[in-house]
Amino acid sequence: MAKVKGAVTVNIERCKGCDLCVAACPTATLSLQPNEVNDRGYHYAYMSNADACTGCCSCAWVCPDACIEVYRVKID
Amino acid sequence: MEIKDIIKEENKVYSKPELLDNVHMHYCPGCSHGVVHKLIAEVVAEMGITDKTVGVSPVGCAVFAYNYIDVDWIEAAHGRAPAVATAVSRLWEENVVFTYQGDGDMAAIGTAETIHAANRGENIVMVFINNAIYGMTGGQMAPTTLVGQKTSTTPYGRRIDLNGHPLEITDILATLSGTCYVTRQSVHTPGAARKTKAALKKAFENAIAKRGTSVVEVVSTCNSGWKMSPVKANEWMVENMFDKYPLGDLKVE
Numbered sequence: 564m565a566k567v568k569g570a571v572t573v574n575i576e577r578c579k580g581c582d583l584c585v586a587a588c589p590t591a592t593l594s595l596q597p598n599e600v601n602d603r604g605y606h607y608a609y610m611s612n613a614d615a616c617t618g619c620c621s622c623a624w625v626c627p628d629a630c631i632e633v634y635r636v637k638i639d
Numbered sequence: 640m641e642i643k644d645i646i647k648e649e650n651k652v653y654s655k656p657e658l659l660d661n662v663h664m665h666y667c668p669g670c671s672h673g674v675v676h677k678l679i680a681e682v683v684a685e686m687g688i689t690d691k692t693v694g695v696s697p698v699g700c701a702v703f704a705y706n707y708i709d710v711d712w713i714e715a716a717h718g719r720a721p722a723v724a725t726a727v728s729r730l731w732e733e734n735v736v737f738t739y740q741g742d743g744d745m746a747a748i749g750t751a752e753t754i755h756a757a758n759r760g761e762n763i764v765m766v767f768i769n770n771a772i773y774g775m776t777g778g779q780m781a782p783t784t785l786v787g788q789k790t791s792t793t794p795y796g797r798r799i800d801l802n803g804h805p806l807e808i809t810d811i812l813a814t815l816s817g818t819c820y821v822t823r824q825s826v827h828t829p830g831a832a833r834k835t836k837a838a839l840k841k842a843f844e845n846a847i848a849k850r851g852t853s854v855v856e857v858v859s860t861c862n863s864g865w866k867m868s869p870v871k872a873n874e875w876m877v878e879n880m881f882d883k884y885p886l887g888d889l890k891v892e
Contacts, residue, residue, distance in 0.1 A: 624833065629655040
């Protein structure tokens with residue numbers, strides 16, 4: 564069975580750390596940076612558990628600032 | 640497989656729509672406006688109507704929508720977006736015109752324009768962001784505020800005897816002969832956002848086919864005005880707003 568593996572990139576300066584992508588992610592891939600902030604002082608989102616990502620785009624759909632890009636590959 | 644092998648242009652499945660300008664949006668973190676802007680930008684681009692789409696932005700938080708979505712825009716006086724949209728769609732019939740309004744704009748000061756534009760069956764799309772509050776001015780009670788909901792002008796909750804009932808403007812518009820498509824959606828989950836995108840597409844198709852007025856209400860959050868975190872605001876919306884404003888199509892012709 565073909566498995567899918569995904570990854571996301573976050574536009575750090577666009578991210579406002581609203582946490583909606585973290586709540587929407589079904590595989591608990593994303594977290595907000597616990598310490599780091601962007602230029603506006605927001606704790607931006609990042610892949611804390613990158614191996615779990617399936618590239619389902621849930622985070623990107625709910626992101627109000629369109630700062631998430633999603634990539635997906637099939638692995639045979 | 641390494642992450643750098645996955646993050647390649649050919650594997651990209653989702654990115655910021657091109658029509659969404661690369662500027663910082665002034666909305667609060669987690670605001671539903673951003674999601675709806677993104678969906679409109681996607682729908683307009685996918686339908687290939689970028690050059691003939693004209694938006695009419697309201698007074699309210701979304702007043703700067705013209706800075707964010709790269710189509711033609713007009714900024715209307717408070718509540719008058721449907722009247723301005725009427726003029727644009729009648730004078731340039733080849734254009735696809737939509738208004739983007741909040742509840743204070745559409746259901747309070749602009750009630751007359753809203754109802755009469757819909758009653759005339761103007762070939763426009765009305766996108767209605769209902770967050771049950773005046774977001775921009777500091778969270779005052781709006782016509783759509785729920786009974787018992789605390790706002791800065793109803794600190795003990797909205798009372799029917801003092802403040803009247805919440806106004807279901809979308810249900811009123813669904814009873815008018817001029818409307819062809821009236822729906823109520825939300826953007827709090829990926830599934831809900833997908834449905835809203837489909838609803839917006841249908842509404843724009845109606846405008847192109849000149850079938851009458853389409854109304855897409857998006858039940859939204861105002862986490863700053865509600866004094867909650869964005870995630871909590873979404874939960875509160877599901878628990879409280881959907882009883883009064885149930886999701887689904889109210890009218891499809």
